Amino acid sequence: MPSGKLNIVPLGGLGEFGMNCMALRWGDDIIVVDAGLMFPEAELLGVDIVVPDISYLLENRKHVRAIILTHGHEDHIGALPWILSELNVPVWGTEFTLAYVEDRLDEHQLLDDADLREIRPGERFKIGPFTIHAIQVTHSLVDCVALAIHTPLGVVLHTGDFKVDPTPTERKGYTPSERSVRRKFDEVFSHTQRRLFISCFSSSIHRIKLAVDVAREHGRKVCFIGRSMVNSSEIAEDLGYIQIPEGLLIQPGEMKNYAPENVCVLISGTQGEPMSALSRAAVDNHKHAKIEKGDTVVLSSRIIPGNEKAIYRMVDHLFRREAHVIYDDGSYPPVHVSGHASQEELKLIINLVRPKYFVPIHGEYRQLKLHAELARTMHGAVGNVILIESGDVLEFDELGARKAGRVNIGRVCIDSGSRTDVVEDLVIKDRRHLSEDGFVLPIIAINKHTGRVETTPEIVTRGFNPGDNGLLERAREIVMETLEQSSDEEKADYGVIKEKIRADLKRYISKQTQRRPLIMPVILEI
Numbered sequence: 001m002p003s004g005k006l007n008i009v010p011l012g013g014l015g016e017f018g019m020n021c022m023a024l025r026w027g028d029d030i031i032v033v034d035a036g037l038m039f040p041e042a043e044l045l046g047v048d049i050v051v052p053d054i055s056y057l058l059e060n061r062k063h064v065r066a067i068i069l070t071h072g073h074e075d076h077i078g079a080l081p082w083i084l085s086e087l088n089v090p091v092w093g094t095e096f097t098l099a100y101v102e103d104r105l106d107e108h109q110l111l112d113d114a115d116l117r118e119i120r121p122g123e124r125f126k127i128g129p130f131t132i133h134a135i136q137v138t139h140s141l142v143d144c145v146a147l148a149i150h151t152p153l154g155v156v157l158h159t160g161d162f163k164v165d166p167t168p169t170e171r172k173g174y175t176p177s178e179r180s181v182r183r184k185f186d187e188v189f190s191h192t193q194r195r196l197f198i199s200c201f202s203s204s205i206h207r208i209k210l211a212v213d214v215a216r217e218h219g220r221k222v223c224f225i226g227r228s229m230v231n232s233s234e235i236a237e238d239l240g241y242i243q244i245p246e247g248l249l250i251q252p253g254e255m256k257n258y259a260p261e262n263v264c265v266l267i268s269g270t271q272g273e274p275m276s277a278l279s280r281a282a283v284d285n286h287k288h289a290k291i292e293k294g295d296t297v298v299l300s301s302r303i304i305p306g307n308e309k310a311i312y313r314m315v316d317h318l319f320r321r322e323a324h325v326i327y328d329d330g331s332y333p334p335v336h337v338s339g340h341a342s343q344e345e346l347k348l349i350i351n352l353v354r355p356k357y358f359v360p361i362h363g364e365y366r367q368l369k370l371h372a373e374l375a376r377t378m379h380g381a382v383g384n385v386i387l388i389e390s391g392d393v394l395e396f397d398e399l400g401a402r403k404a405g406r407v408n409i410g411r412v413c414i415d416s417g418s419r420t421d422v423v424e425d426l427v428i429k430d431r432r433h434l435s436e437d438g439f440v441l442p443i444i445a446i447n448k449h450t451g452r453v454e455t456t457p458e459i460v461t462r463g464f465n466p467g468d469n470g471l472l473e474r475a476r477e478i479v480m481e482t483l484e485q486s487s488d489e490e491k492a493d494y495g496v497i498k499e500k501i502r503a504d505l506k507r508y509i510s511k512q513t514q515r516r517p518l519i520m521p522v523i524l525e526i
């Protein structure tokens with residue numbers, strides 16, 4: 001057994017849903033598996049995406065050899081634009097995964113400088129001391145791989161997403177096959193009299209292919225609407241995952257030329273995203289996608305926790321348009337099946353691999369814990385079960401494995417409309433503050449020659465209800481009193497005078513209203 005240490009350092013994804021990113025280190029060589037994002041919780045106001053803090057990689061910049069991607073889902077590739085703009089290293093992925101990555105990098109003008117290298121499933125490639133064997137797996141996306149990473153100490157099997165169920169012991173048995181969805185689609189197509197809209201995750205290429213195939217069998221033309229749906233179907237067609245026969249596809253503008261019963265629309269927006277094509281169609285605000293009485297809308301996806309409100313709001317609007325809406329309600333055959341493994345499949349993998357060490361990855365703490373407990377029951381199939389979280393360093397050497405300290409990790413919030421504008425905690429705190437209590441702007445006009453206050457201060461409020469019992473009048477008086485009680489020197493220093501006004505008003509308003517609006521005095525020199 002060679003002397004040396006292998007470190008496994010999860011930088012995200014262990015203890016949270018999303019941001020999957022894990023570093024493996026042997027001596028002076030580091031490789032990174034996946035670079036995912038996380039969609040923000042509602043309290044991160046205005047934040048578009050959350051990506052992992054990569055200080056560990058930046059501190060070890062000269063040792064990082066490559067990023068290797070298991071598949072093209074956002075929670076595995078979404079942080080790449082951010083990471084590559086900080087640390088440009090070669091990125092390895094399968095053909096389909098790289099097609100998605102190219103799209104994303106192009107959006108951020110990072111494509112020209114990127115070094116993308118294709119993985120062919122089944123083949124091995126070497127990066128420093130690591131030999132990597134990519135193993136094809138099934139998942140809700142095509143061209144997904146698990147990685148068997150050969151190190152001088154032994155093989156690390158990173159399963160990617162095929163077997164990692166977000167709720168392992170809560171879902172028993174086996175996940176139904178994608179084929180069971182075909183039965184449901186057949187049923188829906190046979191019963192639908194008018195126009196049929198199908199929405200699924202744009203990355204669910206199997207599902208798009210299924211919809212296209214069934215539409216063709218039922219004599220309907222196919223129309224793609226929504227940017228992500230159009231992009232995805234183009235990539236899938238280019239790479240040969242979907243075959244669309246001549247004449248089957250129609251452009252959105254051509255829909256009006258066809259009878260409703262001859263059209264099937266594949267539309268993006270299954271999670272009720274406000275600007276998505278389906279959300280806009282639901283409120284009759286889409287140029288081409290007109291949903292009319294008697295049309296059918298199929299949501300062929302799961303409801304991602306946190307999106308319930310947005311989805312049901314959209315479904316309500318669809319009902320108002322008098323459309324039939326079919327979504328995953330647990331009935332059989334299902335309109336959607338999961339791309340993740342269930343309990344029995346997780347056990348199957350453990351039995352096949354018979355690992356010396358087992359480390360649950362991908363999910364919130366209780367999910368990791370449940371997965372660990374499941375593994376612990378499999379005596380004989382698993383050696384040690386080790387539960388670690390993002391930031392823990394798991395160290396292996398010839399003597400065994402142990403937790404060996406922690407590295408800095410965290411979440412970096414990226415603002416709406418950009419992939420590289422970091423939002424500091426303070427900004428989010430201010431946004432939360434504004435959203436709850438609003439703001440108050442006292443405006444004070446000071447004559448710049450005499451230093452005197454010219455008129456009674458104005459007070460503007462937004463998102464804050466001053467009521468009608470004279471709160472604002474009294475607030476104005478308080479500003480005046482603060483000014484009167486201040487020396488000429490204080491009044492000449494706007495920083496000081498603003499702070500005094502802010503403190504006095506804050507005390508008064510919070511006493512009267514129990515609210516703490518953001519108070520920002522403004523001084524106008526006239």
Ligand SMILES: [Zn+2]
Pocket residue numbers: 071073139161
């Ligand atoms: Zn996935």
Ligand SMILES: [Zn+2]
Pocket residue numbers: 020073075076161362
């Ligand atoms: Zn995932």
